[in-house]
Amino acid sequence: MDLAYLVFEGARFMMAPARVAADLTRAGLQNPANPLAYAPYARSVAAGCEMFERATRRYGKPAFGLTETLVDGAAVPVTERVVWQRPFCRVIAFDRGFPRPPAEPQPKLLIVAPMSGHYATLLRGTVAAMLPRHQVFVTDWSDARMVPLMAGRFDLDGYIDYLKAMFRDLGPDLHVMAVCQPAVPVIAAVAVMEAESSAAVPVSMTLMGGPIDARRSPTAVNCLAQERGQAWFAKNTISHVPPIYPGAWRRVYPGFLQLSGFMAMNLDRHVDAHSDMFDHLVKGDGDSAEKHRAFYDEYLAVMDLTAEFYLQTVETVFVNHDLPKGTMRHRGKPVDLGAIRRCAILAVEGENDDISGVGQTRAALDLTPNLPEARKAYHLQAGVGHYGVFNGSRYRAVIAPRITAFVHAMQALSAQEARPLLQAV
Template sequence: MNYMFTYDFMESVRNTNQWLGATARAMASYPAAAAMANPGMEWLKAWGEVTERSFERMVAKPDWNIPTVTVEDGTDHTVRIMTVVERAFGNLIHFKVPNRAPRARRVLLVAPMSGHYATLVRKTVISLLPDCEVFVTDWKNARDIPVSAGKFDVEDYTLYLVDFLRHLGPDTHVIAVCQPAPLALAATAYLAEEDPAAQPRSLTLIGGPIDPEANHTEVTDFGRSVTMGQLEASAIQRVGFKYRGVGRPVYPGLLQLASFINMNLGTHAQAFLDQIFRVAKGEASDHDKHNAFYDEYLAVMDMTAEFYLSTVERVFKGREIARNAFTVEGKPVDIGRIDNVAVMVVEGENDDISAPGQCLAALDLLTGLPQAKKSQHLEGGAGHYGIFAGRSWRNNIRPLVLKFIDRHSPDGGKRKPRLVRSASGEAEGDGPAGAAMPV
């Protein structure tokens, strides 16, 4: 399947279904159709509306849509998204609240690169903004990155995190969600060896596969059962001529989405059927629960082939992080060298992606870290999404993480923040243009 034809064929199928949905919706909405006492036209219109929206979302990056933040004086402040560090495969962005007193808690939220955009952690960002200066790794869609930009694998990902942490400085608290947990741990260990002064204050690992063999799931079983040759032959395609990354080998987002949906096909089919009924009855809205979820869920991005394959081979099959045998550019990364970065592990009892025990394995690898700097939390009844963006995160986990951050911050997290410069080289500030303010 390592051809442009298969990539373009999948995109053509998606485009055709979007067109069919739009055509059905437009035809059933034609004024003359109202003269026919046939409820089938309303059902056709509803099917077309749901189908068009669903297939349209698959190739569009969702907006962050961050609401205003209410500050101490009761006023609402808008949120500006500023690029702090710009790189070929991903940027470091800052959710800046102008004219607000800077927050002492400086959080780097490491978003997954596992098929969805960084906007997957939108709710996590929203929940942290009132209390923290929030920075996020905003990974780019591989289809839009020219081949001339080179490769991007797990080692490059780790080095990106190292660069971001060096830029932000040592007063940073890292929260890694799901897939990046093992690589965030590796980046911290890399800094412990190469640049100890740039290490973060704390590292919170949420539902990540530190040791995939600690507790098997459908994801880990798939990783063990398929060979690398089979995986490369069946999953990797080359970007077609429509995009800037033409010719780049990728694991296409549409193929990933097909895998996601097949894992719970019955549930998704029922959800779309129910939505068609709601639209036909006039009970649906543009931002109802179904659309709010699927607008994000269906928006997928391509991963570079080397990142996907190296993740499977080195993190899942070879268990290099779990065995403390990970290397970056030929240099061993010893997790045991971390001796002053507080580490907290959060898992969900019902997590079927990264089951309990997989992330907890990180604490056993931290042989040089005092027990007082280790913490763990198992959220009862919570699934994978819930531990970083759902009710469990909002009500239970977020308060614990903030307390953990404060406990391992100078002066309980009340220390004056430092300046951070944007990609343009200017110090970000809350005052008039050209005025440097702490963030």
């Protein structure tokens, strides 16, 4: 696979003139001053040109674009600020401009975005739903092809180290939400910190559609990893970053390979969506076409993962199932979920999740026997798949309020338990 990246970039480079020609043709045929622009044939050609250009371009990292939210029924401005940064990740804070103090507490919530191919902006709707009642932070993981080799390696152990540092620096009274992939490293980081008796352990963690125990209700994704094994992925999915990028020669799991896997899982749906897009363009249905553009501008924007992180995750989470077996290690030391005694856990799952099957996330509640039941909660959302667990109408109407209620309850419980200790001091 070492030549895969070079072949991909070479093909993209050779397609550049055709892409430019297609875009110029589309612009000319859609110019109101061109009499041909009003002919059905011209609209079909222009639509085909746009579809070709979009299918052959590389999509850049999108922006969050969150500029406003509602707090206590009033609109307040939202601005982004980087509050923590290392080579492979930065943490963005979404600051809200309050004209007056909010009516209720606004707990700190760190949303740990998945590092599984897409950028953190995929959680735009996730962040937006939490802004009215929380001080929100989100992890913005770096594209591995943009990180120079001198920055060193980044594997699952490094990921957990990053989380521990974030928890310390953003605390105290921090709540964490792990969306999909980071459920395992988040609970592992908390377990390690609990074993260390760290004062920076988060008050709560919400685990959403994550593979805590991939043996439960295994999906096609889980079965593929189990059947192929880590060696197969190392041989068939890893390549070197070409020298045109800052991360030249870094071993990565390329974003374009990940995207091909994403598309293959629901190929019929994507083919139908692009066919509909062509029809919308020909008919002049601008609103429907714009919705398609917005979705695929996000969906087709992918990033590279470091090879060591990807392969270690495959082996630890999906092949060996080290976390639920109690054999997972971090920097050579055991990751003991039994050490978790303070950090509350809310497990959230989707009834129709085809990535992390029902029961995989709930396993976190069974694997933490020393955490009081009062600090455990579970929510199974009917009628949603994997994406619906953290985005969409049911997420906004049901899941997000459930998370907020849990966070507020655990914040109050933590404060109540701390009060006698403060009085004693």
